[in-house]
Amino acid sequence: MNELITAIPTGITAFIATNLDDLVILTLLFSQVNATFRRRHIVIGQYLGFCTLVVASLVGFLGGLVLPSHWIGLLGLVPITIGLNCLLNPESDASAETETETEFSHSSAFASFVSPQAYSVAAITIANGSDNVGIYMPLFANSTFSELLVIVAVFLLLVGVWCYLTYKLTCQRALANLLKCYGNNLVPFVLIGLGVFIILDSAALTPIILAAICLCLMGLIKTIQISKFKTQSLSS
Numbered sequence: 001m002n003e004l005i006t007a008i009p010t011g012i013t014a015f016i017a018t019n020l021d022d023l024v025i026l027t028l029l030f031s032q033v034n035a036t037f038r039r040r041h042i043v044i045g046q047y048l049g050f051c052t053l054v055v056a057s058l059v060g061f062l063g064g065l066v067l068p069s070h071w072i073g074l075l076g077l078v079p080i081t082i083g084l085n086c087l088l089n090p091e092s093d094a095s096a097e098t099e100t101e102t103e104f105s106h107s108s109a110f111a112s113f114v115s116p117q118a119y120s121v122a123a124i125t126i127a128n129g130s131d132n133v134g135i136y137m138p139l140f141a142n143s144t145f146s147e148l149l150v151i152v153a154v155f156l157l158l159v160g161v162w163c164y165l166t167y168k169l170t171c172q173r174a175l176a177n178l179l180k181c182y183g184n185n186l187v188p189f190v191l192i193g194l195g196v197f198i199i200l201d202s203a204a205l206t207p208i209i210l211a212a213i214c215l216c217l218m219g220l221i222k223t224i225q226i227s228k229f230k231t232q233s234l235s236s
Contacts, residue, residue, distance in 0.1 A: 007147040011154030014139055018132045026166035037117050043163050045121025050159050053129040057136035076198030078123040083191030088221050127198050
């Protein structure tokens with residue numbers, strides 16, 4: 001019984017130590033909520049991403065496949081791509097919101113699970129989770145099965161607490177006004193910076209290769225943008 005009681009503060013400490021940076025990211029995400037990007041997308045995406053990290057840690061604990069940290073670090077390309085797209089193609093979000101506002105107002109809970117918005121949040125959570133896996137694997141390996149269940153339960157509870165706290169932060173008028181004025185301009189740089197930090201910190205790519213990939217992504221995004229513009233022009 002004492003071991004199970006000890007597992008609770010252990011889980012809390014491990015979660016806080018590995019998810020403090022998520023407070024900033026989640027706050028920014030909640031500040032971007034609109035007709036096509038709902039609060040449930042953020043909560044579901046956060047749970048999907050975090051559960052993926054826990055499962056990856058459990059796989060290592062069970063002695064199966066162990067994911068190298070530099071492989072996880074390559075997922076830093078996901079927030080970089082999202083950030084570059086927001087930076088280079090800002091009008092796409094506004095047009096998508098106008099076109100699909102009615103559709104999303106009647107969306108079901110199942111649609112939230114399969115929505116690209118939820119998966120984008122999950123991808124960002126996973127990409128930012130190399131430190132989670134690195135800490136959770138030895139933590140799980142040194143725990144009994146009962147302690148493991150308690151720690152995972154504490155983790156899942158705290159994910160909800162994290163989402164609630166960050167949502168409440170955006171409800172503060174001063175902070176909400178600040179994020180409303182500058183959030184749209186800040187989010188792309190935060191995502192790009194997050195992706196760069198994840199990749200360089202995990203040594204997944206060298207700075208030169210990363211810079212080259214970013215230039216290629218920028219060219220690809222611009223090409224897609226021009227192609228869509230031409231298609232719209234021809235159809236009109």
